[in-house]
Amino acid sequence: MALGLVQRPPAENAATPAAIAPAWQTGAVLCRDDPMAYVPHPTRFVVLARCSTVSGTVRQVRRDPVDGELNMLVALDQPYSRFLLYGNQGLLRTAVVPRDIPKVMAPKVGQHATFYGSWVMDRNQHNQAAMHPVWKVTTSNDLGQGSRATSPAKPPSATARRVQVQMQVTKSVPMGGPIDVLVRAESGSKGARRPLPEANLFFEVRDDDGRGVQWKAAMTNALGLARVTLVALEHPGSFRVWLFVDKPGRSAIVSAPVTVRRR
Amino acid sequence: MKLRHRGTRDRPADTLGVSLRLDLTEPQPLLLPPTPDPPASVLDEPDSTVARGRHLTGRRPARLLGPAALAAIVGIGGLLRFWNLDRVGFRGDEAVYAGQAAVLSGVDELQRWFILMSRGNSNFLLFQRVVSLAYRLFGVSDVLARGVAAAFSTLTILVVYAIARTLYTRRVALIAALLLALSSYSVALARLALLDATLTFLVTAAMLCLARWDRTERPGWLYGFGACVALAIQAKIVGVLLLPILAGYLLVSRRRLPWRMVGLTAAAFLVCLSPVLLDVAANGREFGDFLSRSSQRVSHVPWTYYPTVLAGREGTAVVMLWAAGVVVALVRRSRADLLLGLWLLVFVGFYQLYPLKAFNYLLPSVPALCLLAARAVEHLARLSVLRVAATAVVAVLVASGVVTHQWRALHDDSYAGLEEASRWLGANSPPRSGVMTLSHGSAQYVFAFYARRDAYPFGRFRLATVLPGGKIVHALPSPRGVTPRDWVALWPPRLVEKGTVNYLVYYATSTTIDDPEEDPLVSTSTQQKFRDLVARYGGQLVHTVYVNHEGRAWIYRVTRLRKKPVVTHTVRGGVVRVRGWGFTMNSTVKVVYHGHRVAVLRADDRGSLRVQFPVPARAQPDYYVVLTDSESNYASFSGLSKPRTTPNEGGRGPRTP
Numbered sequence: 001m002a003l004g005l006v007q008r009p010p011a012e013n014a015a016t017p018a019a020i021a022p023a024w025q026t027g028a029v030l031c032r033d034d035p036m037a038y039v040p041h042p043t044r045f046v047v048l049a050r051c052s053t054v055s056g057t058v059r060q061v062r063r064d065p066v067d068g069e070l071n072m073l074v075a076l077d078q079p080y081s082r083f084l085l086y087g088n089q090g091l092l093r094t095a096v097v098p099r100d101i102p103k104v105m106a107p108k109v110g111q112h113a114t115f116y117g118s119w120v121m122d123r124n125q126h127n128q129a130a131m132h133p134v135w136k137v138t139t140s141n142d143l144g145q146g147s148r149a150t151s152p153a154k155p156p157s158a159t160a161r162r163v164q165v166q167m168q169v170t171k172s173v174p175m176g177g178p179i180d181v182l183v184r185a186e187s188g189s190k191g192a193r194r195p196l197p198e199a200n201l202f203f204e205v206r207d208d209d210g211r212g213v214q215w216k217a218a219m220t221n222a223l224g225l226a227r228v229t230l231v232a233l234e235h236p237g238s239f240r241v242w243l244f245v246d247k248p249g250r251s252a253i254v255s256a257p258v259t260v261r262r263r
Numbered sequence: 264m265k266l267r268h269r270g271t272r273d274r275p276a277d278t279l280g281v282s283l284r285l286d287l288t289e290p291q292p293l294l295l296p297p298t299p300d301p302p303a304s305v306l307d308e309p310d311s312t313v314a315r316g317r318h319l320t321g322r323r324p325a326r327l328l329g330p331a332a333l334a335a336i337v338g339i340g341g342l343l344r345f346w347n348l349d350r351v352g353f354r355g356d357e358a359v360y361a362g363q364a365a366v367l368s369g370v371d372e373l374q375r376w377f378i379l380m381s382r383g384n385s386n387f388l389l390f391q392r393v394v395s396l397a398y399r400l401f402g403v404s405d406v407l408a409r410g411v412a413a414a415f416s417t418l419t420i421l422v423v424y425a426i427a428r429t430l431y432t433r434r435v436a437l438i439a440a441l442l443l444a445l446s447s448y449s450v451a452l453a454r455l456a457l458l459d460a461t462l463t464f465l466v467t468a469a470m471l472c473l474a475r476w477d478r479t480e481r482p483g484w485l486y487g488f489g490a491c492v493a494l495a496i497q498a499k500i501v502g503v504l505l506l507p508i509l510a511g512y513l514l515v516s517r518r519r520l521p522w523r524m525v526g527l528t529a530a531a532f533l534v535c536l537s538p539v540l541l542d543v544a545a546n547g548r549e550f551g552d553f554l555s556r557s558s559q560r561v562s563h564v565p566w567t568y569y570p571t572v573l574a575g576r577e578g579t580a581v582v583m584l585w586a587a588g589v590v591v592a593l594v595r596r597s598r599a600d601l602l603l604g605l606w607l608l609v610f611v612g613f614y615q616l617y618p619l620k621a622f623n624y625l626l627p628s629v630p631a632l633c634l635l636a637a638r639a640v641e642h643l644a645r646l647s648v649l650r651v652a653a654t655a656v657v658a659v660l661v662a663s664g665v666v667t668h669q670w671r672a673l674h675d676d677s678y679a680g681l682e683e684a685s686r687w688l689g690a691n692s693p694p695r696s697g698v699m700t701l702s703h704g705s706a707q708y709v710f711a712f713y714a715r716r717d718a719y720p721f722g723r724f725r726l727a728t729v730l731p732g733g734k735i736v737h738a739l740p741s742p743r744g745v746t747p748r749d750w751v752a753l754w755p756p757r758l759v760e761k762g763t764v765n766y767l768v769y770y771a772t773s774t775t776i777d778d779p780e781e782d783p784l785v786s787t788s789t790q791q792k793f794r795d796l797v798a799r800y801g802g803q804l805v806h807t808v809y810v811n812h813e814g815r816a817w818i819y820r821v822t823r824l825r826k827k828p829v830v831t832h833t834v835r836g837g838v839v840r841v842r843g844w845g846f847t848m849n850s851t852v853k854v855v856y857h858g859h860r861v862a863v864l865r866a867d868d869r870g871s872l873r874v875q876f877p878v879p880a881r882a883q884p885d886y887y888v889v890l891t892d893s894e895s896n897y898a899s900f901s902g903l904s905k906p907r908t909t910p911n912e913g914g915r916g917p918r919t920p
């Protein structure tokens with residue numbers, strides 16, 4: 001029996017925060033015009049408010065190996081809990097996308113924190129309310145110390161922070177063919193480079209218009225290497241593979257072009 | 264409610280000598296006296312003796328004109344339905360029905376993939392039995408199955424004509440037949456080997472019986488109605504909706520049937536339904552299983568789904584014309600309108616309320632819509648010159664819409680590429696290989712039908728899956744009533760890792776090809792998961808199917824049976840023995856210890872390997888043994904120590920950086 005299903009439209013943008021979303025607190029960080037930029041699989045979300053601010057106690061922090069995001073479960077403070085939906089069961093899911101991870105200081109479990117991000121409904125999670133993405137987190141300690149509120153974790157030395165990333169990408173592939181990506185990550189200065197093992201890699205393929213079409217997360221091995229295969233099931237055209245590399249205190253972004261040809 | 268029979272306009276009842284004017288507010292006789300069938304010439308022109316006299320002078324041309332016009336209409340309808348039927352290969356549901364028909368016709372080879380039962384409890388194989396007769400005569404082919412559906416759809420034009428002749432006039436009959444013959448929605452579905460054309464024919468035939476019984480009072484028509492209902496149920500189970508139509512008609516018209524007539528009608532119904540009863544009795548358990556699970560199927564679509572489908576496939580002008588027909592029927596409320604109104608109300612109402620929706624479900628309602636629309640057109644055309652002009656404008660608009668949508672119906676290539684992919688696999692893959700493809704529950708059967716390969720679905724659906732060999736796998740119950748994900752997350756990786764599935768086929772529908780800016784090739788979560796599956800198991804693109812120079816299907820061969828290779832090792836007597844799995848099949852694997860090559864070997868056809876080498880003289884526990892295949896997939900372990908005089912028993916487990 002053939003089913004004719006009508007798909008829902010992709011993520012819709014609410015220009016201003018609605019009554020169903022917490023208000024935005026200005027001052028700490030700017031509101032983003034397009035919060036869904038750099039978000040993997042953005043069509044799973046319905047944006048209820050482009051920018052919102054909530055606070056609560058962190059219950060869980062984990063890096064998702066599948067999509068590379070930093071996920072946090074938060075028990076919201078009383079004023080915000082009314083914005084949760086039935087599917088949330090009392091907890092808010094928040095996520096920092098890989099591009100923002102180096103800039104966001106992750107709170108610890110049990111800490112009280114304030115989250116700045118986009119308030120969405122996640123259709124893949126039984127229509128739970130979520131904050132996705134989060135691009136700023138401040139903890140109570142940050143507020144007390146003032147200067148740490150906007151800086152990431154303890155800044156490592158300049159040498160240690162330097163990350164050298166080489167990415168080799170198949171330049172031209174037929175539709176449906178494999179895009180082989182080879183990554184070599186090293187740390188240290190030129191004279192004493194060492195492989196960077198267990199670095200988090202996040203690949204995003206974007207089309208000419210800057211729209212993300214494919215995402216993948218991976219990790220370097222003990223030799224600082226990673227080999228990833230993407231499948232070029234895209235319409236013919238020019239694309240660019242972006243790679244976001246991060247390891248605590250270190251990060252890098254590289255990109256390379258790839259052309260998908262008809263045959 | 265006042266129901267009027269406008270015999271002088273809708274149908275020439277007065278000329279039969281019996282007034283059928285009916286007022287339901289007044290008590291009615293138990294049964295109207297039987298009326299003989301009027302001669303065709305009387306039915307054609309009821310209005311006046313003047314008109315009849317006019318016809319008498321040109322009797323021969325008038326007599327020839329009607330059949331000639333009908334023949335032309337049926338010819339056009341048939342041409343649209345039969346022309347270039349093999350342009351595009353089967354889609355999933357068609358393959359299922361054709362496969363079942365092939366099994367019924369004695370092709371035992373296909374029993375491995377097709378069971379003689381509907382997984383969705385949607386039908387009792389009537390269409391398949393008819394197709395099987397054709398298969399016995401001409402052999403198994405896709406065109407033949409579609410030809411049977413097209414034949415039923417073409418015959419429906421004649422039945423619609425007969426209904427309109429019974430209820431209205433010959434002019435209305437010709438217009439109704441023309442509207443149905445040109446209906447893009449009907450043509451599109453008639454060109455597919457689906458059940459709907461057969462169901463529609465039987466529903467229309469049943470309604471013809473009911474109409475004839477209503478007009479003639481001959482009980483044979485009612486028995487015929489009972490038989491048609493039973494056959495319609497066998498074609499598709501929703502044929503049972505004809506019973507509420509009869510009940511509704513009897514209630515509204517306050518007609519009562521003698522017990523003898525009821526008994527004989529029931530007998531005709533049960534006799535024709537006996538194959539179903541025997542089938543259910545023999546396979547009651549499977550039937551119950553399918554019923555309980557398939558009844559949970561839900562389409563998450565807005566309530567405007569069906570209007571959107573009809574407008575998209577017929578054009579706004581035709582839909583407006585249908586709507587005008589309904590409005591005229593509501594205004595006039597004749598007994599003929601009652602029958603057609605009930606027909607529409609029951610079928611459209613049921614499908615609008617039923618949670619499972621599909622583009623093909625409304626087909627049984629189309630004849631009723633065409634009949635009402637035809638009556639409205641005829642009614643408008645004879646009122647005044649101005650309205651004739653308006654009717655002409657409407658006709659032009661409708662005709663222009665029909666041309667556009669007929670073109671689309673005849674050139675629908677939604678599933679183009681699946682047949683070609685299947686045939687390529689049939690010719691280029693080992694006979695025992697398995698294939699997996701994106702599916703809403705049935706697409707995999709295209710590969711079973713054309714390629715005779717074990718085929719598996721990848722997708723989210725509630726239908727049971729018949730595994731090759733006949734084992735039935737029901738969809739797992741899922742929390743909160745969401746569509747199960749077991750054929751996305753559970754079974755696909757298992758089947759690939761077991762080596763049951765060797766080929767993965769991704770295909771694009773025409774919409775994703777036509778509008779690349781708005782609709783990328785991979786957009787849904789399921790499509791993304793399938794693409795991940797291809798990448799995870801080293802899918803090697805071995806063939807691309809092009810249709811009109813556009814890629815439509817991509818065939819990948821699985822090259823490894825694990826996401827990442829895994830190795831284990833033991834050290835015994837100064838010798839390292841390594842076993843590995845999940846390397847690229849038949850690839851060369853290099854074994855390197857701390858930068859020095861210690862062995863080169865070949866993985867077997869499942870990507871497994873065994874190798875042994877002496878513990879290196881300068882072994883250090885921190886040094887890695889790395890096994891890398893030709894596709895740069897690797898696995899490694901460490902922990903080797905310098906060989907001792909006494910054998911070092913055992914080693915560490917697998918460790919992959």
